[in-house]
Each structure stands twice: as structure tokens, then as C-alpha cells.
Amino acid sequence: MDTICISPIQDCPRYQELRVLYEIALALKGSELGIEIAFEKTLSLLKRHFYMDKSIYYALNDESNELEVLSSAGLSKRQEVLATYKVGEGATGLCAQFLEPVVIENIHQNILFLNKSCSLKKSEISYLAIPALSQNKLFGVLGVSLTQKSLCNIEEMVTILTITASLMAQSQQIYQTINDEKKRLKEEKLYYKEEILKQNEIIGYSPVIQDVLEIIGKVACTNSTIFISGETGTGKELIAKAIHNYSHRKEKPYIKLNCAAIPENLLETELFGHERGAFTDAKEMRKGRFELAHEGTLFLDEVGDLSLSLQAKLLRVLQEQEFERLGGTKTIKVDVRIVAATNRDIKEMVRQGSFREDLFYRLNVIPIHSPPLRDRGDDIILLACYFLERFCRRHGKERTLLPDAQMMLKEYTWPGNIRELENSMERIVLLAPSLHVNAQVIFSVLPAKTKIPTKEVETKADLEDLERQAIIRVLRESRGIKIKAAKKLGITNRQIGYKIQKYEICMQEYLE
Numbered sequence: 001m002d003t004i005c006i007s008p009i010q011d012c013p014r015y016q017e018l019r020v021l022y023e024i025a026l027a028l029k030g031s032e033l034g035i036e037i038a039f040e041k042t043l044s045l046l047k048r049h050f051y052m053d054k055s056i057y058y059a060l061n062d063e064s065n066e067l068e069v070l071s072s073a074g075l076s077k078r079q080e081v082l083a084t085y086k087v088g089e090g091a092t093g094l095c096a097q098f099l100e101p102v103v104i105e106n107i108h109q110n111i112l113f114l115n116k117s118c119s120l121k122k123s124e125i126s127y128l129a130i131p132a133l134s135q136n137k138l139f140g141v142l143g144v145s146l147t148q149k150s151l152c153n154i155e156e157m158v159t160i161l162t163i164t165a166s167l168m169a170q171s172q173q174i175y176q177t178i179n180d181e182k183k184r185l186k187e188e189k190l191y192y193k194e195e196i197l198k199q200n201e202i203i204g205y206s207p208v209i210q211d212v213l214e215i216i217g218k219v220a221c222t223n224s225t226i227f228i229s230g231e232t233g234t235g236k237e238l239i240a241k242a243i244h245n246y247s248h249r250k251e252k253p254y255i256k257l258n259c260a261a262i263p264e265n266l267l268e269t270e271l272f273g274h275e276r277g278a279f280t281d282a283k284e285m286r287k288g289r290f291e292l293a294h295e296g297t298l299f300l301d302e303v304g305d306l307s308l309s310l311q312a313k314l315l316r317v318l319q320e321q322e323f324e325r326l327g328g329t330k331t332i333k334v335d336v337r338i339v340a341a342t343n344r345d346i347k348e349m350v351r352q353g354s355f356r357e358d359l360f361y362r363l364n365v366i367p368i369h370s371p372p373l374r375d376r377g378d379d380i381i382l383l384a385c386y387f388l389e390r391f392c393r394r395h396g397k398e399r400t401l402l403p404d405a406q407m408m409l410k411e412y413t414w415p416g417n418i419r420e421l422e423n424s425m426e427r428i429v430l431l432a433p434s435l436h437v438n439a440q441v442i443f444s445v446l447p448a449k450t451k452i453p454t455k456e457v458e459t460k461a462d463l464e465d466l467e468r469q470a471i472i473r474v475l476r477e478s479r480g481i482k483i484k485a486a487k488k489l490g491i492t493n494r495q496i497g498y499k500i501q502k503y504e505i506c507m508q509e510y511l512e
């Protein structure tokens with residue numbers, strides 16, 4: 001009986017082709033991390049297995065509409081640069097133009113084979129250009145040149161190369177998507193970083209704030225303790241942050257503790273931390289703000305609210321730069337720069353005995369006074385415009401301050417200082433009915449006792465300003481009805497029309 005001999009599957013040419021495709025798929029796996037190496041492997045696999053002279057992957061440059069070599073097996077770096085084709089140019093370009101494979105059986109006798117890389121050898125016979133498509137979009141062209149040794153059933157080769165080109169296009173697409181996303185996130189990060197920096201900017205040109213900025217510039221890079229005094233909302237925390245940001249500690253932590261916001265019994269733990277089991281709820285060891293601020297800056301806000309017993313503990317840390325966690329015996333050494341602040345009259349507290357004198361002198365090494373807003377002159381308008389712009393951007397609106405509105409802002413006393421101005425500007429952006437914000441709008445957001453300012457009439461401009469304000473007031477009272485307003489003012493309809501035009505009064509604002 002004849003024995004049937006079954007050849008091992010490895011000897012079957014189909015199996016070999018599948019094997020190459022399998023290896024290509026493996027090479028392209030993980031190509032999102034960097035496609036150059038994966039593509040190089042792929043092209044080398046093709047070249048080696050099918051005895052090609054060279055295999056090249058051209059990526060489509062969307063902007064220039066050119067095919068540029070992304071990776072190759074068989075070309076030198078110089079040849080890669082030379083081998084750039086416009087879409088439609090030569091066999092490679094035609095393949096990209098018509099999104100179809102282009103087969104040149106004899107490259108030595110075909111004008112479509114341009115040989116721009118100047119790398120044509122006698123051994124090369126045929127050239128195949130295959131479009132690399134993913135989701136019907138062209139990403140590039142896979143070009144290979146076959147030799148006498150290449151096992152050449154051209155049709156089969158086109159199939160294998162079409163599968164390979166498609167896998168390469170998909171890899172390129174994923175890689176590009178990830179790269180674009182990374183770029184977008186990087187730009188976004190930069191934008192937010194700048195925004196945060198902008199929000200930490202101390203705005204102001206008035207002499208009083210310039211003095212503060214000068215002191216910050218001089219002392220930020222030292223390790224001296226700083227004591228910031230000033231009314232609520234004057235920017236004491238902003239000053240503390242600026243000191244940290246301008247110091248050599250800026251890359252280290254900036255830690256804040258508001259001494260007034262934490263109950264007395266918890267404040268000690270907040271400052272110094274606690275060991276596990278120090279008290280009933282202490283299930284884990286916890287570091288305090290002093291430890292967290294190691295090598296950085298600790299901002300003690302409302303330090304005037306510390307109890308006398310905590311003042312004594314704080315004094316010890318400031319003197320020795322060491323402490324123990326609550327319930328612990330280990331001494332912890334820290335290197336922390338202290339910036340303290342209060343809006344209370346600390347000297348008076350020292351006189352009355354509610355703030356330790358020795359602690360006050362320890363903290364008050366470099367005193368900085370944050371001036372109230374009412375003393376900052378034109379900075380009020382500068383800050384108002386700064387906040388107006390910020391809130392307009394945030395709420396997608398457009399608003400501008402008219403001169404009478406600016407005058408009113410300047411004349412108000414701002415007991416809540418810059419914080420009050422900031423909040424008022426946000427309300428104005430949200431409530432102002434139209435682009436031009438006038439004194440009436442400001443009046444409606446400020447506390448009731450505020451008066452619409454009246455100015456002495458000295459010049460023609462003052463007189464005109466007064467006339468403008470009177471017309472606006474009457475227009476508002478008349479709900480934008482011109483004839484009614486004219487009657488109230490005792491002028492004709494034509495006269496009021498002329499003045500509305502002259503003073504560029506926006507009627508839309510007063511119509512209901």
C-alpha cells in the first residue's frame with residue numbers, strides 16, 4: 001500500500017506568508033509608543049522574507065500634499081530625503097492619487113518609475129506601490145521593489161502588501177491621534193498654568209502697592225519670617241504666595257493654615273500632626289502642616305486668632321525649628337519659612353496681653369502692610385477692569401465701564417477691599433443689561449448707602465458729563481421712551497435725539 005506523505009505545515013508557502021503577517025502584526029503591536037522602530041521592523045521583515053531589494057513606507061504630509069519617507073529598509077538617510085513625491089508624481093504619487101495599487105513589472109523600461117532616490121540597481125525588476133488606508137483615509141504608500149529571487153506571484157504579493165499597508169496605516173492613525181491628544185493636553189496644561197500665574201499676579205501701580213512690591217523683591221529670597229498686616233481682602237495671601245513664588249523655595253510646598261477656621265482643639269494636630277493612637281480617632285499617623293511644609297513656606301493666616309497656649313507652642317517651633325507630633329516622643333526637625341498674617345490690630349492685642357509679645361517679635365522680623373483699596377487711587381479702576389475682563393471671559397460676555405461708573409467705583413470706600421471689588425465685578429458682569437456699564441448699574445450692586453457721585457462743574461466737559469448723566473437718568477425713568485424723556489427734560493424730541501447721538505447713548509439699554 002502506498003503511504004501518503006503529508007509535508008509538515010512549516011514547508012507550505014501559505015503558512016510562511018501567514019507567519020510573516022503574524023510577525024508584522026507583532027512588530028506593529030505597541031507602535032503607539034513610537035512608530036519608527038515598529039515600521040523599520042515591518043519593512044525589514046518584508047524585505048528579508050520576500051527577497052526584496054528595498055521596502056519603503058511613505059507618509060502623506062497633509063500640508064504639503066507630499067509623500068515623505070517615514071521609514072525604509074534598503075535606503076540610506078540621504079536617499080530617504082531625495083525620495084519625496086508629490087501626490088500624482090510617478091508610480092508612488094499615482095498610487096496616492098487614485099488610492100489603488102500601482103504595479104510596474106519592468107522598472108527599467110517604464111517612465112512612471114522615477115528613481116528619485118537614485119538607488120536603482122540592476123537586480124531590481126518590479127515595483128509595487130500600495131496605498132496605506134485606514135477608515136478610507138490615505139495615510140501613506142507602501143513601496144517595494146522585487147528582485148529575481150522574490151517569489152513572484154504579483155497578485156499574491158499585492159494581497160499581502162495590502163494587508164501590511166492597512167496595518168501600518170492603522171498604527172499610524174493611532175499614533176497620530178495619541179500624539180495630537182498629547183500636544184493638546186500639553187497646550188492646555190500651559191494655558192492653565194499661565195491662568196493660575198495670572199491669578200496670582202499682584203495688580204497695581206499706586207505708590208503704596210509699589211512699596212509693597214519693592215519689599216517683596218528684597219526679602220523673598222531670604223529665609224526671614226514675614227508678618228503681613230492689613231484689612232480683610234487687601235491681598236495678604238496674594239503677598240504670601242508672591243513671597244513663596246519669588247523665593248528659592250518655589251519648587252517646594254506652599255502650605256496654608258487659616259488659624260481662625262479650625263476649632264481650637266484640632267489646631268494643634270493640624271499644626272504638628274499626630275501619632276497613631278494619640279487619641280480615640282487617631283487610627284493612622286498624620287503629618288501636620290509644619291511637616292508638610294518642610295523646605296517650603298508655611299502661611300499662617302489669621303495668626304492673631306491663636307490661643308495663648310498654642311502661641312507658646314508655635315514660639316517654641318519658631319525658636320528651635322523642631323517639635324513632636326501629638327502623642328509622640330520623636331523630635332522632628334523641619335526647615336520651614338514662616339509667613340504670618342492678620343487683619344487684627346496685633347499691637348493692641350500685645351498691649352492687652354492677648355498676644356504674646358515675644359511671639360510678636362519673632363514673627364514681625366519683616367513687617368509688610370497691605371494697604372486698603374481706598375488708598376490705592378487709580379488702582380481701583382485698574383483692578384475693576386482686570387476683574388471685569390476675567391469674569392467676562394469666564395461667563396462669555398462683553399462689558400465695558402463708562403466714565404460715570406468708573407468715578408463711582410473710585411468714590412466708594414470698599415470696606416471689603418479687593419475681595420469686595422472682585423465679587424462686585426462678577427455681579428456686574430452677570431447683571432448689567434448691556435455692553436456699557438454705567439453708574440446706575442454700579443449703584444445697583446453696591447450697598448444701599450452708596451451715592452451716585454456728583455462732581456463740581458469746572459469745565460465744558462464736566463457740564464456735558466452732567467447733561468449726559470441727566471439724559472440717561474430720565475431715559476431710564478421713561479423706560480427708553482424718547483418723547484416722554486424729552487418732555488420731562490423740557491426739550492423737544494429732535495433735541496433729545498441730537499443729544500443721544502452726540503453722547504453716544506445706547507438706547508437699547510433703556511428700552512424695556
Ligand SMILES: Nc1ncnc2c1ncn2[C@@H]1O[C@H](COP(=O)(O)OP(=O)(O)OP(=O)(O)O)[C@@H](O)[C@H]1O
Pocket residue numbers: 199201202203204230231232233234235236237238239301342343370383418419422
Ligand atoms: N493687587 C491685587 N491684584 C489682583 N488681585 C488681588 C490683589 N489683591 C487681592 N487680590 C484678590 O482679592 C482677593 C482677596 O485677596 P486675599 O485673599 O489675598 O486677601 P486677604 O487680605 O488675605 O484676605 P483675608 O484677610 O480675608 O484673609 C483674592 O481673590 C485675590 O486674588
